[in-house]
Amino acid sequence: MMSSPVPVRRKNKANASQNIKVFVRCRPMNAQEKAGKSHNIVTVQNSREVVVKERPTDKFAKTFTFDHVFGQDSKQIDVYKAVAKNSVEEVLNGFNCTIFAYGQTGTGKTFTMEGERALDSTTWEEDPLAGIIPRCVNHLFDELRMQKVEFTMRVSFLELYNEELFDLLSAHDDFSKLRLYEDSTKKGSCIIQGLEEVLVRSKTDVYSILEKGIHSTTNGSHSYECPLQ
Template identity: 45%
Template sequence: MIDVTCSTIANKHVDRVFNFDKDFGPKAQQRSIYDQVISPIVNEVLDGFNCTVFAYGQTGSGKTYTMEGGMRNKSGDLTAEAGVIPRAVRQIFDILEAQNANYSMKVTFLELYNEEITDLLSPEDNSTRPIEEKIKKPVALMEDGKGRVVVRGLEEESVYSVNEIYTLLERGASKRRTSETLLNKRSR
């Protein structure tokens, strides 16, 4: 699919062309999006490649729903609304267990909000202070000297099952910050 955007920059007409690999309409199902786009990327991760799935978009456009969706139901099974993250976690564990692989896994969970990095797995500050005054564990975005970018100071949790990861994701998601804007004021 090709999208042509016309705009005027400095009183000059400019056409910009963007190529898309996939296009999903508003009735697209989470499973279909995952199978067509994300599942091949997860297979590349398991083949040893570094991969990233990055959700970017306007407030209220559905990034959280696409990435998280409905995590799981009471029995621990994925719901039809499960997003990219819970489906990827399930796929990774299913493949590793089917291969009888020997592995260890650690989870980190961070939020980038208004150019500030927050560790969503850091221990709770249970004080009665307002949220703005609660002590945050400092984390820093740095280069490691080998050209790789790392986030220093993130909590790492060792995990051994899908449900442990889902529990960490739910704990971290509860700490995420959201702001009301004119775009999402009435959404939900």
């Protein structure tokens, strides 16, 4: 079993001291690990703690505490509700939020952020396997439609691979135009110059951008960051 921590940076007026949250999601063993008779080194002790024991015979174990721990049977909807739902609401209140999935290859970042498509499901929206990104989009558009406000939404999709930046929505193959700067006017922010920003009008627009971006990834591997602004 491996773990994939998902820290969430939040600016919350009411709780400004707690603007970063760290979650861990443990994925089930895959077929190869089962066939190889691998053993779990991580046990979910309760909703906040994992216990790591490198070998089953080890006497000593280390306990790590997080804001929330998701076990191997956790559902996409429950991860969304605990990790991202509040951030979407904060974005709608004018705050910037980032949801960042971190973990070694094969730990479940793509599964958590993007999700998968169940065979019998026609849209991202109804899909129980949809991850955090399509669920955020769904939530944002539903809320904005209910509030009947005028809005503009632009989407960028960026991959950081082997310390290089790739614009997944760019029509050109020349990635050298992408440059990363610290934003001197906003503390803690950065600017990616040259990054494509696509205007979107509906959930469907975003889902097709998501599909397009996924097809452009290097190796199908991602470093996932989902900035909500």
